[in-house]
Amino acid sequence: MNIYSDPTFDMACRQLDRVAARLGMSESERERLKAPKRSLVVAVPVRMDDGTLRVYSGYRVQHHLTLGPTKGGIRYHPEVSLGEVAALAMWMSWKCALAGLPYGGAKGGVAVDPRRLSAGELERLTRRFTQELVGFIGPQLDIPAPDMGTNEQTMAWMMDTFSVHAGYSVPGVVTGKPVGLGGSLGRREATGRGVAYLAGRAMDTLGLQASGGTAVVQGYGNVGAIAAQSLSRQGLRILAVSDVNGGIHNERGLDMPRVDAWALEHGTLRGFPDADPMTNAELLELPCDVLAPCAMERQITGANAARLRCRILAEGANGPTTPEADALLEARDDVFVVPDILCNAGGVVVSYFEWVQGLQSFFWTESEVMDRLFRILEGAYNQTLQLARRDKISMRTAALTLGIRRVWEAKRVRGLFP
Numbered sequence: 001m002n003i004y005s006d007p008t009f010d011m012a013c014r015q016l017d018r019v020a021a022r023l024g025m026s027e028s029e030r031e032r033l034k035a036p037k038r039s040l041v042v043a044v045p046v047r048m049d050d051g052t053l054r055v056y057s058g059y060r061v062q063h064h065l066t067l068g069p070t071k072g073g074i075r076y077h078p079e080v081s082l083g084e085v086a087a088l089a090m091w092m093s094w095k096c097a098l099a100g101l102p103y104g105g106a107k108g109g110v111a112v113d114p115r116r117l118s119a120g121e122l123e124r125l126t127r128r129f130t131q132e133l134v135g136f137i138g139p140q141l142d143i144p145a146p147d148m149g150t151n152e153q154t155m156a157w158m159m160d161t162f163s164v165h166a167g168y169s170v171p172g173v174v175t176g177k178p179v180g181l182g183g184s185l186g187r188r189e190a191t192g193r194g195v196a197y198l199a200g201r202a203m204d205t206l207g208l209q210a211s212g213g214t215a216v217v218q219g220y221g222n223v224g225a226i227a228a229q230s231l232s233r234q235g236l237r238i239l240a241v242s243d244v245n246g247g248i249h250n251e252r253g254l255d256m257p258r259v260d261a262w263a264l265e266h267g268t269l270r271g272f273p274d275a276d277p278m279t280n281a282e283l284l285e286l287p288c289d290v291l292a293p294c295a296m297e298r299q300i301t302g303a304n305a306a307r308l309r310c311r312i313l314a315e316g317a318n319g320p321t322t323p324e325a326d327a328l329l330e331a332r333d334d335v336f337v338v339p340d341i342l343c344n345a346g347g348v349v350v351s352y353f354e355w356v357q358g359l360q361s362f363f364w365t366e367s368e369v370m371d372r373l374f375r376i377l378e379g380a381y382n383q384t385l386q387l388a389r390r391d392k393i394s395m396r397t398a399a400l401t402l403g404i405r406r407v408w409e410a411k412r413v414r415g416l417f418p
Contacts, residue, residue, distance in 0.1 A: 003039075003082060004036070004082060004083045004086045004087075005083055006081055006082070006083020006084055006086075006087065007083075007298065008083060008084045008087040008088075008297050008298065008319060009083040009084070009086050009087040009090075011087065011297075011298065011319060011322060011323060012086075012087040012090045012091060012319070013034050013090075014323050015323065015396075015400055016030065016033060016034060016090070016400075016404065017030060018323075018397070018400075019397065019400045019401050019404050019405075020033070020404070022393075022397070022401060023401065023404070023405060023408065025408060029408065029411075029412075032411065033064075033404065033407065033408060033411075034090070036061045036062065036063050036064075036086050036089060036090070037062050037063060037064050037065055037070075037104070038061070038062040038136075039059070039060070039061045039062075039082065039086065040059065040060045040061075040132075040133070040136055041057065041058070041059055041082060042057075042058045042059075042060075042129070042132040042133075043055050043056075043057065043058070043132075044056040044057070044058045044110055044125060044128050044129045044132065045128065046121060046124050046125045046128060047124060048121055049118050049120060049121060056110050056111060056112050056125065057080075057110070057111045058108070058109070058110045058111075058129045058132060059080065059081070059082050059085045059108055059109055059110075060085070060106065060107075060108035060133055060136060060137070060142070060144075061082070061085045061086045061088075061089040061106060061107055061108065062089065062104065062105075062106045062136075062142055063086070063089040063090050063092065063093045063104055063105040063106060064093055064104040064105065064407060064411075065104050066104060066407060066410045066411050066414060067096070067097070067102050067103060067104055067406075067407070067410055068102035068103050068104065069103060069104070069138075069139070069140050069141050069142055069143060070089075070103060070104040070105060070106035070141070070142040070143070071092065071096060071101070071103040071104070071105065071106055071142075071143050071145070071175075071348060071351060071352070072088065072089055072092045072105055072106035072107040072108065072142075072144065072145065072147075072348075073088075073107060073108070073109075073144065073145045073146055073147025073148075073150070073176075073347075074108045074109055074110075074144045074145070074146065074147055074150050074154065074158075075107075075108075075109040075110075075147035075148040075149050075150060076109060076110050076112050076113075076114040076125075076148070076149030076150055076154075077109065077111070077112075077113070077114075077148050077149050078111060078112065078113045079111070080109035080110060080111040080112075081111065084109075084297070085107045085108060085109055086107075087297075087319065088105075088107035088318055088319075089105045089106050089107040090105060091105065091318055091319060091340065091341055092105030092106060092107060092348065093105030093403070093407055094341045094399075094400055094403030094404055094407070095340075095341040095342075095344075095345050095348060095403065096348060096403075097402070097403040097404070097406040097407050098341055098342060098345065098380050098384070098399055098402050098403035098406075099345050099348070099349055099376055099377075099380050100376065100379075100380075101348065101349065101352045102352075103348075103352070104407075106142050106144075107147075108133075108144060109147070109149075110125065110129055112125065112149075114149045114150075122154075123157055126154050126157040126158060126161075127157055127158075127160075127161045130157070130158045130161040130162055131161060131165070134161075134162060134165050137162070137173060138162075138170075138173055139170065139172030139173055139355070139358075139359075143172070143173065143174060143175055143351070143355060144158060144173075144174050144175075145174060145175045145176040145347070145348070145351045146176040146222075148221065151176075151222070152176060152177060152178045152183065152188065153178075155174045155175070155176045155177045155178075155183075156177055156178055156181055158173070158174050159171060159173055159174050159177055159181060162174075171358050172355060172358045172359060175187065175351035175352075175354040175355055176188070176347075176351060176354070177354070182354075182357075182358050183354060184350055184351075184353050184354035184357055184363070184364070184369055185363075185364070185365065185366035185369055186350055186366045186369040186370055186373070187347075187350045187351065187353075187354055187369075188222065188226075189226050190346040190347050190349065190350035190351075190369075190373060191222070191223045191226070191227075191316070191344050191346045191347035192222065192223045192224070192225065192226025192227040192228075192229070192230060192294075192316070192346075193226060193227075193230050193346060193370070193373075194343070194344065194345060194346020194347070194349070194373065194377055195223065195226075195227040195230075195292055195294065195314055195316040195343055195344060195346070196226075196227050196230030196231045196234060197230075197346075197374055197377055198314060198338050198342065198343050198377060198381055199215070199227075199231060199290045199292065199312055199314040199338065199343075200234055201338075201378070201381050202290075202312045202314065202336050202338050203289070203290070203312065205336070205385065206311065206312070206336055208289060208311065208312075209235075210234045210235040210236055211235040212235070212237070213235065213236045213237070213289040213290065214236060214237045214238075214239050214253075214287075214288040214289050214290070215228070215231045215232075215236040215237070215238050215239065215288055215289060215290040215291075215292065216238075216239050216240045216241075216283055216284075216286050216288045216290070216291050216292070216310070217231070217238065217240070217241045217242075217292045217294055217316075218241075218242050218247070218280055218283055218284060218291075218292070218293045218294060218295050218299065218317075219242065219243065219293065219294035219295030219296075219316065219317065220241050220242060220243040220263060220269055220294075221243070221294070221295075223294045223316045223317070223344065223347075224241065224292070224294035224295065224316060225241075225260065225263070227292050227294055227314075227316055228241050228256060228259075228292075229256055229260070231290065231292070232256045236289065236290065237252075237253035238253060238254045238256055239251060239253065239254070239286060239288055240254070240278060240283050240286055241254065241259065241269065242269065242278070242280050242283050242295075243263070243268055243269050243270075244295075245268050245269065245270045246269070246270060246277055246278065246279055246280060247269070247277070247278040247279065247280055247282070247283040248269050248272045248275035248276070248277060248278065249275055249276045249277075249278040249283070249286070250274060250275045250276070254275060255274070258272075258274075259272060280295070280299075281304070284299065284300065284304060284308065285304065285307045285308060285309060286309065287309040287310075288309070288310050288311075289310065289311045289312060290310065290311070290312045290314055291308065291310035291312070291313050291314070292314045292315075292316045293313075293315060293316060293317050293320040293321075294316030294317050294344075295317050295320070296317060296320070297317065297318060297319035297320060298319060298320070298321075298322050299317070299320045299321075300313075300320055300321040300322065300325045301322045301324060301325050302322065302324030302325055302327075302328060304325075305321070305324070305325035305326075305328040305329055306328050308329075308335060310335060311334065311335065311336065312335070312336045312337075312338065313329070313335055313336070313337045313338065314338045314343050315337070315338060315339055315340035315343045315344065316340075316343060316344050317340065317344070318340050318344065319340060320340065321337070321340075321396075326394070326396060329394075330394050336395070337394065337395050337396055338381075338395065339384075339395055339396040339399045339400070341399050341400065341403060342377075342380055342381060342384055342395075342399045345376075345377065345380065346373055346377065349373050349376050349377070350369060350373055353369055353372060353373070380399075380402075383402060384398045384399045384402060385398075387401065387402060
């Protein structure tokens, strides 16, 4: 497993070990669940606008194929590595199982800063990366979707490149596509809306009122921006939001339509008027009812977990809380955690809906999509809460137990091919 050596992969394995001990899983069964089924590392040469050639590293990891094809996003970020992608694929496995989706987990990406590339360079990068994945992805094998640094346009390029190789249109090779190419209504907003929905359910559980409540959101990409807007519509006052350049804070509450317009026009939150600048680290420690980390992994650590002053931690990002931080939070009774594999599952749920709609060539209205999404999230939340209360364990341990147990049991039933 040394090829996956990475703090994020180590964190995912430690979470698995903890749950495996509760379930009485043997060491060999643990190792089978940890080891990704398939991993691909590719060189992605790209001709830049100035005529030079640059070579980027690309990755795709399929964690397990026991329950069906694999599913997971493609991210473009400078820190993408094989170990990080393997950890994200593992978490996606537990997430899909928790939500009852017929998928294994996958993840992929390219180590690149997409903000430094032109539109033409991004297209050439995406098409070459997709070409390297042909034979490794497909509607019944592995279905990519957008993630950090990618979007609907990225998926359109991927779909087109794969279709050119196939000789016919294959819309089901990716999800998160533009609606005009077979994408689903509500897919772009699904993850952020799911974060806000589950934060609201946590408030119901704790007897808190959304009206007059407060929220802080770290990360203002697609997930964080939609989550902040949705929380605001529920009646919460958004005290602070942030992006890679830092945060903005107004104790009276941010005017979210103005924040959105500013971010769209300037490409950053920096310089937004009527708000004070704030670092991402400071933002995490603001007193609030709901704290939604929607950025990178390992943001809440053993160094800052004791200083959190939120009532609900709604994890919109993957792996935002380290095991050391978990131990500190579990010792407190004042922070209710909605764990990542539950809280940010909205995206993969609606990706599943998109896949199903595409296979049937029968498409649903946005209200139908959202109704089905919230039904699935409600069921997963209730199962997690019931298990946490019954066994007196944390919400994270309960969610991981449900997801990991379902994959483990499926592998045991299918057996091991000689």
